[in-house]
Amino acid sequence: MMQRIYDWIDERVDITPLWRDIADHEVPEHVNPAHHFSAFVYCFGGLTFFVTVIQVLSGMFLTMYYVPDIENAWKSVYYLQTEVAHGQIVRGMHHWGASVVIVMLFLHTLRVFFQGAYKKPRELNWMVGVMIFFVMLGLGLTGYLLPWDNKAYFATQVTLEIAEGVPFIGEATKTLLAGDAEIVGAQTLTRFFAIHVFFLPAALFLLMGIHFIMIRKQGISGPL
């Protein structure tokens, strides 16, 4: 059945080369953990991607209940976690995933660093990777405020003070992030929400796209 649907479409629009180009390529022996167990270090990039997919999916579902408003944000998180079926699991996935994704990203970076995989011709992909790292940190930072509890509030207060410490542009940066020169409040929450849910994920998808296209073009780096 599935085969026939596939054939029907393939006959008309020739989709086979499309996915073959993405999915069908050899895994060299030196990155295959079945040959050398130590090759598991090559999995961290894929694991980062896997956890990112979980973050995106669980985040999309959380926004079905969450509201970015100082009166209701905490209440909506409390409601979705205590009253909605599996709310604790879905929030838990997003909450713990936010830390796991950074750990995976860091391990992936360590592998690339200690194998020297960032060297010519892969310098550009190292730079893109560093940008992904900052986007990820930004997601963690902006997401942390969203539950609008005490921990969230004071963590953001501290972050904003750190931003303010930057010479010359510090004060303007802080105001832009917080939406107000003095108050950490209504406008901070809506800004962080917009950045967390629209701006940074868009940047993340773009950067990941570039990252993966470059990997396909250049191939994985050779054995040590």
Added chain:
Amino acid sequence: MSEKKQQVSRRQFLNYTLTGVGGFMAAGMLAPMVRFAIDPALQPQSKGDFKAVAQVDEITNEPQRFDWTIDQTDAWYESEVTKSAWVYKQEDGSILALSPVCKHLGCVVSWQGNSDYPEQFFCPCHDGRYYKSGENVEGTPPPVGLDIYEHKIEDGTLYLGKAKPREGA
């Protein structure tokens, strides 16, 4: 048996296992999220308690609008919302309380809402009309008559419950 050619090739076996394991992981990930998303559809319907709405001796043979408030819990938001009914005494002396919600697409109807149609309920959204009994006027948009509130009378006070669709509607 042992001489027979293998029925499942190595490639097929790997395909099946990988699809199986992958599908299991995807399902494990998606199941809680889907259950989370469809939760509102699985909540029990509110029963609708009876609320005191009017004194019986205020009710005449002419439909009058009575408003009352109920406490509504909308997830994390609690508020008072106003409900209304068109109430009158029928020929036989029994009380009829009609929901003002138009059965076409949910606007609000009023008794004699259009001076061209006295003795009828009128809906301004698409000129829907109903007779005094709440039955819809054929040829206007509403397909059925107005819902009827459950009611009871205690110590001369009218209590209304939930508005129910008519029989056969």
